[in-house]
Amino acid sequence: MFVGGEFYADTRWQVDRMAISTDGMIFLNGGKACLIVISECLLEHGISKILLPSYLCPTIVNTLEGCGLICDYYPVRADLSIDLNELARKAAHHRAVYFINYFGFRHSAVVREYLVGLRQQGVMVVEDNAQAGFVEKSIGDFVFNSMRKLVPYDGGYLVTSYDVTPYIKRHQGCPNRRLPVIRLYRKRLGDYLFEGIGGRGEMEGLYEQAEHDYETDPVVEGDPQERWQIEHLDWQAIRQVRRENYRYLLGLIAEIPGVTPIFPALQEENMPMGLPVYVSRVPRDWLFDELGNAGIGLTVHWDDLLRDPRLNEDAVAVDMASRMLTLVIDQRTSHRQMDYLAENLASGIRNYGMSVNVPGKNEPFTFEQ
Numbered sequence: 188m189f190v191g192g193e194f195y196a197d198t199r200w201q202v203d204r205m206a207i208s209t210d211g212m213i214f215l216n217g218g219k220a221c222l223i224v225i226s227e228c229l230l231e232h233g234i235s236k237i238l239l240p241s242y243l244c245p246t247i248v249n250t251l252e253g254c255g256l257i258c259d260y261y262p263v264r265a266d267l268s269i270d271l272n273e274l275a276r277k278a279a280h281h282r283a284v285y286f287i288n289y290f291g292f293r294h295s296a297v298v299r300e301y302l303v304g305l306r307q308q309g310v311m312v313v314e315d316n317a318q319a320g321f322v323e324k325s326i327g328d329f330v331f332n333s334m335r336k337l338v339p340y341d342g343g344y345l346v347t348s349y350d351v352t353p354y355i356k357r358h359q360g361c362p363n364r365r366l367p368v369i370r371l372y373r374k375r376l377g378d379y380l381f382e383g384i385g386g387r388g389e390m391e392g393l394y395e396q397a398e399h400d401y402e403t404d405p406v407v408e409g410d411p412q413e414r415w416q417i418e419h420l421d422w423q424a425i426r427q428v429r430r431e432n433y434r435y436l437l438g439l440i441a442e443i444p445g446v447t448p449i450f451p452a453l454q455e456e457n458m459p460m461g462l463p464v465y466v467s468r469v470p471r472d473w474l475f476d477e478l479g480n481a482g483i484g485l486t487v488h489w490d491d492l493l494r495d496p497r498l499n500e501d502a503v504a505v506d507m508a509s510r511m512l513t514l515v516i517d518q519r520t521s522h523r524q525m526d527y528l529a530e531n532l533a534s535g536i537r538n539y540g541m542s543v544n545v546p547g548k549n550e551p552f553t554f555e556q
Contacts, residue, residue: 462514483528
Protein backbone atom coordinates (compact mmCIF):
# COMPACT_ATOMS: atom_id res chain seq x y z
CA MET A 188 0.00 0.00 0.00
CA PHE A 189 1.22 3.53 -0.76
CA VAL A 190 0.42 6.63 1.25
CA GLY A 191 1.27 10.24 0.43
CA GLY A 192 4.06 11.27 -1.89
CA GLU A 193 3.67 13.67 -4.77
CA PHE A 194 0.29 14.44 -6.33
CA TYR A 195 -0.75 12.38 -9.34
CA ALA A 196 -3.29 13.41 -12.00
CA ASP A 197 -6.73 12.98 -10.45
CA THR A 198 -10.07 14.14 -11.87
CA ARG A 199 -12.22 13.06 -8.93
CA TRP A 200 -12.43 16.58 -7.54
CA GLN A 201 -13.20 18.33 -10.84
CA VAL A 202 -16.57 20.02 -11.26
CA ASP A 203 -18.19 21.59 -14.32
CA ARG A 204 -18.73 25.02 -12.78
CA MET A 205 -16.20 27.45 -11.38
CA ALA A 206 -16.05 26.39 -7.73
CA ILE A 207 -14.21 29.29 -6.10
CA SER A 208 -14.24 33.04 -6.58
CA THR A 209 -10.85 34.45 -7.51
CA ASP A 210 -12.03 38.00 -8.11
CA GLY A 211 -9.28 40.45 -7.24
CA MET A 212 -6.63 37.72 -7.32
CA ILE A 213 -3.72 37.70 -9.76
CA PHE A 214 -2.88 34.24 -11.09
CA LEU A 215 0.84 33.56 -11.46
CA ASN A 216 3.02 30.52 -12.06
CA GLY A 217 3.37 29.60 -8.39
CA GLY A 218 4.63 30.74 -5.01
CA LYS A 219 8.07 31.58 -6.37
CA ALA A 220 6.51 33.77 -9.07
CA CYS A 221 4.54 35.62 -6.41
CA LEU A 222 7.73 36.21 -4.43
CA ILE A 223 9.50 37.59 -7.50
CA VAL A 224 6.70 40.08 -8.13
CA ILE A 225 6.52 41.06 -4.44
CA SER A 226 10.30 41.54 -4.27
CA GLU A 227 10.39 43.76 -7.34
CA CYS A 228 7.51 45.84 -6.00
CA LEU A 229 9.24 46.31 -2.64
CA LEU A 230 12.46 47.36 -4.36
CA GLU A 231 10.59 49.86 -6.55
CA HIS A 232 9.20 51.39 -3.34
CA GLY A 233 12.67 51.83 -1.91
CA ILE A 234 12.58 48.80 0.39
CA SER A 235 15.75 46.72 0.19
CA LYS A 236 15.48 44.69 3.43
CA ILE A 237 12.82 42.30 4.67
CA LEU A 238 12.30 40.65 8.06
CA LEU A 239 11.49 36.92 7.86
CA PRO A 240 10.65 34.16 10.36
CA SER A 241 13.68 32.10 11.36
CA TYR A 242 11.85 28.88 10.47
CA LEU A 243 11.16 28.76 6.74
CA CYS A 244 12.08 27.06 3.48
CA PRO A 245 15.52 28.22 2.24
CA THR A 246 14.04 28.51 -1.27
CA ILE A 247 12.15 31.58 -0.04
CA VAL A 248 15.44 33.20 0.95
CA ASN A 249 17.05 32.17 -2.35
CA THR A 250 14.26 33.83 -4.30
CA LEU A 251 14.19 37.05 -2.28
CA GLU A 252 17.98 37.40 -2.29
CA GLY A 253 18.08 36.53 -5.99
CA CYS A 254 15.81 39.51 -6.62
CA GLY A 255 18.11 41.80 -4.64
CA LEU A 256 16.53 41.92 -1.17
CA ILE A 257 18.52 41.62 2.06
CA CYS A 258 17.02 39.15 4.54
CA ASP A 259 16.91 39.40 8.33
CA TYR A 260 15.12 37.06 10.76
CA TYR A 261 12.94 37.03 13.88
CA PRO A 262 12.47 34.00 16.17
CA VAL A 263 9.70 31.41 15.88
CA ARG A 264 8.88 29.17 18.83
CA ALA A 265 8.77 25.38 18.61
CA ASP A 266 4.95 25.42 18.50
CA LEU A 267 5.24 27.64 15.38
CA SER A 268 3.98 30.71 17.20
CA ILE A 269 5.77 34.04 16.82
CA ASP A 270 7.85 35.51 19.63
CA LEU A 271 6.01 38.83 19.53
CA ASN A 272 8.44 40.71 21.77
CA GLU A 273 11.35 39.77 19.52
CA LEU A 274 9.35 40.51 16.39
CA ALA A 275 8.48 43.97 17.71
CA ARG A 276 12.10 44.65 18.64
CA LYS A 277 13.40 43.73 15.20
CA ALA A 278 10.49 45.16 13.20
CA ALA A 279 11.34 48.63 14.54
CA HIS A 280 14.27 48.61 12.11
CA HIS A 281 12.48 47.25 9.02
CA ARG A 282 9.97 48.51 6.50
CA ALA A 283 8.84 45.05 5.35
CA VAL A 284 7.83 42.03 7.48
CA TYR A 285 7.02 38.52 6.24
CA PHE A 286 5.00 35.91 8.10
CA ILE A 287 3.85 32.36 7.34
CA ASN A 288 0.56 30.70 8.23
CA TYR A 289 2.25 27.36 8.83
CA PHE A 290 0.40 24.26 7.59
CA GLY A 291 -2.76 26.33 7.09
CA PHE A 292 -3.05 27.47 10.72
CA ARG A 293 -3.49 31.16 11.54
CA HIS A 294 -1.48 32.94 14.20
CA SER A 295 -3.14 34.18 17.38
CA ALA A 296 -5.42 37.20 17.39
CA VAL A 297 -2.78 39.17 19.30
CA VAL A 298 -0.15 38.51 16.62
CA ARG A 299 -2.55 39.35 13.80
CA GLU A 300 -3.53 42.59 15.50
CA TYR A 301 0.13 43.51 15.85
CA LEU A 302 0.76 42.84 12.15
CA VAL A 303 -2.26 44.96 11.20
CA GLY A 304 -0.79 47.68 13.38
CA LEU A 305 2.48 47.47 11.48
CA ARG A 306 0.61 48.06 8.23
CA GLN A 307 -1.07 51.10 9.72
CA GLN A 308 2.40 52.43 10.56
CA GLY A 309 3.50 52.07 6.93
CA VAL A 310 5.34 48.75 7.20
CA MET A 311 4.75 46.41 4.24
CA VAL A 312 3.41 43.05 5.44
CA VAL A 313 3.77 39.91 3.31
CA GLU A 314 1.41 37.04 4.20
CA ASP A 315 2.58 33.62 3.03
CA ASN A 316 -0.36 31.24 2.61
CA ALA A 317 1.56 28.73 0.50
CA GLN A 318 0.53 26.00 2.95
CA ALA A 319 -2.97 27.38 3.56
CA GLY A 320 -4.57 27.69 0.14
CA PHE A 321 -7.40 30.20 -0.14
CA VAL A 322 -7.78 32.20 3.08
CA GLU A 323 -10.79 34.45 3.56
CA LYS A 324 -9.50 36.76 6.30
CA SER A 325 -6.04 37.82 5.19
CA ILE A 326 -4.21 40.82 6.60
CA GLY A 327 -1.13 41.42 4.43
CA ASP A 328 -0.28 44.10 1.89
CA PHE A 329 0.73 41.13 -0.23
CA VAL A 330 -1.00 37.75 0.22
CA PHE A 331 -0.08 34.72 -1.84
CA ASN A 332 -0.49 30.95 -1.98
CA SER A 333 0.96 27.96 -3.84
CA MET A 334 -1.33 25.40 -5.41
CA ARG A 335 1.18 22.62 -6.04
CA LYS A 336 1.37 21.98 -2.29
CA LEU A 337 -2.34 21.16 -2.19
CA VAL A 338 -3.41 19.80 -5.59
CA PRO A 339 -1.81 18.35 -8.75
CA TYR A 340 -1.65 21.71 -10.55
CA ASP A 341 0.82 24.59 -10.76
CA GLY A 342 -0.07 28.16 -9.89
CA GLY A 343 -0.17 30.80 -7.20
CA TYR A 344 -2.66 33.56 -6.47
CA LEU A 345 -1.46 37.00 -5.38
CA VAL A 346 -3.69 39.57 -3.70
CA THR A 347 -2.47 43.15 -3.33
CA SER A 348 -3.71 46.69 -3.72
CA TYR A 349 -0.46 47.67 -5.45
CA ASP A 350 -0.22 47.76 -9.24
CA VAL A 351 2.14 44.89 -9.98
CA THR A 352 1.45 44.76 -13.72
CA PRO A 353 4.86 46.25 -14.68
CA TYR A 354 6.71 43.54 -12.75
CA ILE A 355 4.70 40.77 -14.36
CA LYS A 356 5.31 42.22 -17.83
CA ARG A 357 9.07 42.18 -17.23
CA HIS A 358 8.98 38.39 -17.29
CA GLN A 359 6.57 37.83 -20.15
CA GLY A 360 7.67 35.24 -22.67
CA CYS A 361 9.89 33.25 -20.33
CA PRO A 362 9.46 29.61 -21.43
CA ASN A 363 7.92 27.32 -18.81
CA ARG A 364 10.15 24.26 -19.10
CA ARG A 365 8.75 22.69 -15.94
CA LEU A 366 5.11 22.49 -16.95
CA PRO A 367 5.27 19.77 -19.65
CA VAL A 368 7.62 17.72 -17.47
CA ILE A 369 5.49 17.89 -14.31
CA ARG A 370 2.32 17.17 -16.29
CA LEU A 371 3.92 14.04 -17.73
CA TYR A 372 5.17 13.07 -14.29
CA ARG A 373 1.74 13.45 -12.69
CA LYS A 374 0.09 11.42 -15.44
CA ARG A 375 2.66 8.62 -15.28
CA LEU A 376 2.71 8.65 -11.48
CA GLY A 377 -0.92 7.56 -11.39
CA ASP A 378 -0.19 4.77 -13.86
CA TYR A 379 2.86 3.74 -11.82
CA LEU A 380 1.02 3.65 -8.49
CA PHE A 381 -2.23 2.03 -9.62
CA GLU A 382 -1.21 -0.04 -12.63
CA GLY A 383 2.47 -0.77 -12.02
CA ILE A 384 3.37 0.84 -15.36
CA GLY A 385 6.84 2.34 -15.66
CA GLY A 386 9.84 2.30 -13.35
CA ARG A 387 10.88 4.16 -10.23
CA GLY A 388 14.03 5.53 -11.86
CA GLU A 389 12.01 7.05 -14.68
CA MET A 390 9.63 8.69 -12.19
CA GLU A 391 12.45 10.08 -10.08
CA GLY A 392 14.15 11.49 -13.17
CA LEU A 393 11.02 13.32 -14.31
CA TYR A 394 10.38 14.74 -10.86
CA GLU A 395 13.96 15.92 -10.36
CA GLN A 396 13.96 17.58 -13.79
CA ALA A 397 10.69 19.37 -13.01
CA GLU A 398 12.02 20.62 -9.68
CA HIS A 399 15.27 21.78 -11.26
CA ASP A 400 13.36 23.75 -13.88
CA TYR A 401 11.15 25.31 -11.20
CA GLU A 402 14.16 26.39 -9.14
CA THR A 403 16.19 27.81 -12.03
CA ASP A 404 13.64 29.43 -14.38
CA PRO A 405 12.17 32.86 -13.43
CA VAL A 406 8.72 32.05 -14.83
CA VAL A 407 6.07 34.47 -13.54
CA GLU A 408 3.06 34.18 -15.84
CA GLY A 409 0.49 31.56 -14.86
CA ASP A 410 -0.76 28.95 -17.32
CA PRO A 411 -4.45 29.32 -18.34
CA GLN A 412 -5.04 25.55 -18.43
CA GLU A 413 -3.66 25.10 -14.92
CA ARG A 414 -5.80 28.00 -13.71
CA TRP A 415 -8.96 26.49 -15.22
CA GLN A 416 -8.27 23.17 -13.51
CA ILE A 417 -7.65 24.83 -10.13
CA GLU A 418 -10.77 26.96 -10.27
CA HIS A 419 -12.90 23.97 -11.23
CA LEU A 420 -11.97 21.91 -8.20
CA ASP A 421 -14.54 21.31 -5.47
CA TRP A 422 -12.65 23.29 -2.83
CA GLN A 423 -15.41 23.00 -0.25
CA ALA A 424 -15.28 19.21 -0.45
CA ILE A 425 -11.46 19.21 -0.41
CA ARG A 426 -11.45 21.35 2.73
CA GLN A 427 -14.01 19.08 4.42
CA VAL A 428 -12.07 15.90 3.63
CA ARG A 429 -8.79 17.37 4.82
CA ARG A 430 -10.37 18.46 8.10
CA GLU A 431 -12.04 15.08 8.64
CA ASN A 432 -8.80 13.27 7.85
CA TYR A 433 -6.88 15.52 10.22
CA ARG A 434 -9.21 14.66 13.10
CA TYR A 435 -9.14 10.97 12.25
CA LEU A 436 -5.35 10.72 12.10
CA LEU A 437 -5.01 12.85 15.22
CA GLY A 438 -7.01 10.21 17.06
CA LEU A 439 -4.90 7.37 15.63
CA ILE A 440 -1.59 8.84 16.76
CA ALA A 441 -2.77 10.04 20.17
CA GLU A 442 -1.35 7.00 21.98
CA ILE A 443 1.84 6.60 19.96
CA PRO A 444 4.82 7.43 22.21
CA GLY A 445 7.35 9.78 20.71
CA VAL A 446 4.89 11.51 18.34
CA THR A 447 3.71 14.99 19.39
CA PRO A 448 1.26 16.93 17.19
CA ILE A 449 2.15 20.60 16.83
CA PHE A 450 -1.48 21.61 16.29
CA PRO A 451 -3.62 19.36 18.53
CA ALA A 452 -6.87 20.94 17.30
CA LEU A 453 -8.19 22.43 14.08
CA GLN A 454 -9.08 26.09 13.87
CA GLU A 455 -12.48 27.18 12.68
CA GLU A 456 -12.74 26.68 8.92
CA ASN A 457 -9.01 26.37 8.26
CA MET A 458 -7.77 23.89 5.66
CA PRO A 459 -4.69 22.01 6.91
CA MET A 460 -1.94 21.10 4.47
CA GLY A 461 -0.82 18.16 6.60
CA LEU A 462 -0.54 17.02 10.19
CA PRO A 463 2.88 18.17 11.45
CA VAL A 464 4.36 16.31 14.41
CA TYR A 465 7.60 16.23 16.34
CA VAL A 466 9.34 12.89 16.54
CA SER A 467 11.27 11.91 19.66
CA ARG A 468 12.69 8.63 21.00
CA VAL A 469 13.99 7.76 17.53
CA PRO A 470 15.93 9.74 14.91
CA ARG A 471 13.43 11.47 12.64
CA ASP A 472 15.42 10.73 9.50
CA TRP A 473 15.64 7.02 10.37
CA LEU A 474 11.88 6.89 10.86
CA PHE A 475 11.31 8.81 7.63
CA ASP A 476 13.35 6.21 5.72
CA GLU A 477 11.59 3.30 7.41
CA LEU A 478 8.19 4.69 6.45
CA GLY A 479 9.45 5.26 2.92
CA ASN A 480 10.44 1.60 2.71
CA ALA A 481 6.83 0.78 3.62
CA GLY A 482 5.50 2.90 0.72
CA ILE A 483 4.68 5.93 2.88
CA GLY A 484 5.89 9.20 1.36
CA LEU A 485 5.98 11.95 3.96
CA THR A 486 7.50 15.43 3.91
CA VAL A 487 10.14 17.11 6.06
CA HIS A 488 9.84 20.87 6.66
CA TRP A 489 12.55 21.93 6.04
CA ASP A 490 15.56 19.63 5.89
CA ASP A 491 17.61 22.06 3.79
CA LEU A 492 17.53 24.54 6.66
CA LEU A 493 19.91 22.29 8.61
CA ARG A 494 22.67 22.82 6.03
CA ASP A 495 22.02 26.48 5.24
CA PRO A 496 24.49 28.85 6.96
CA ARG A 497 22.00 31.71 6.67
CA LEU A 498 19.46 29.85 8.80
CA ASN A 499 21.15 27.14 10.85
CA GLU A 500 22.56 29.40 13.55
CA ASP A 501 19.14 29.58 15.21
CA ALA A 502 19.18 26.62 17.63
CA VAL A 503 15.39 26.43 17.95
CA ALA A 504 14.86 26.43 14.17
CA VAL A 505 17.51 23.72 13.74
CA ASP A 506 15.88 21.57 16.42
CA MET A 507 12.50 22.01 14.75
CA ALA A 508 13.86 21.10 11.32
CA SER A 509 15.54 17.99 12.72
CA ARG A 510 12.46 16.67 14.59
CA MET A 511 9.47 17.65 12.46
CA LEU A 512 7.61 15.27 10.15
CA THR A 513 4.43 16.08 8.21
CA LEU A 514 1.86 13.28 8.14
CA VAL A 515 -0.54 12.88 5.22
CA ILE A 516 -4.19 13.96 5.53
CA ASP A 517 -4.94 15.32 2.05
CA GLN A 518 -7.98 14.61 -0.10
CA ARG A 519 -6.42 11.54 -1.76
CA THR A 520 -6.05 9.73 1.55
CA SER A 521 -8.50 7.11 2.84
CA HIS A 522 -9.00 5.97 6.42
CA ARG A 523 -7.40 2.68 5.46
CA GLN A 524 -4.27 4.47 4.28
CA MET A 525 -4.13 6.50 7.48
CA ASP A 526 -4.58 3.31 9.52
CA TYR A 527 -1.60 1.88 7.65
CA LEU A 528 0.40 5.06 8.27
CA ALA A 529 -0.33 5.02 12.01
CA GLU A 530 0.46 1.30 12.31
CA ASN A 531 3.83 1.73 10.62
CA LEU A 532 4.59 4.86 12.62
CA ALA A 533 3.98 3.01 15.87
CA SER A 534 5.81 -0.16 14.82
CA GLY A 535 8.79 1.83 13.52
CA ILE A 536 9.23 3.58 16.86
CA ARG A 537 8.66 0.35 18.77
CA ASN A 538 11.08 -1.68 16.67
CA TYR A 539 13.80 0.94 16.90
CA GLY A 540 13.45 1.01 20.65
CA MET A 541 13.82 -2.77 20.88
CA SER A 542 16.81 -3.03 18.57
CA VAL A 543 18.88 0.10 19.20
CA ASN A 544 20.20 1.41 22.48
CA VAL A 545 20.09 5.19 22.26
CA PRO A 546 20.86 7.30 25.35
CA GLY A 547 17.88 9.46 26.26
CA LYS A 548 15.53 7.80 23.79
CA ASN A 549 12.87 7.32 26.45
CA GLU A 550 12.85 10.94 27.56
CA PRO A 551 9.48 12.60 26.84
CA PHE A 552 9.43 15.45 24.33
CA THR A 553 8.11 18.87 25.31
CA PHE A 554 7.92 22.13 23.41
CA GLU A 555 10.64 24.63 24.18
CA GLN A 556 9.00 28.00 24.75
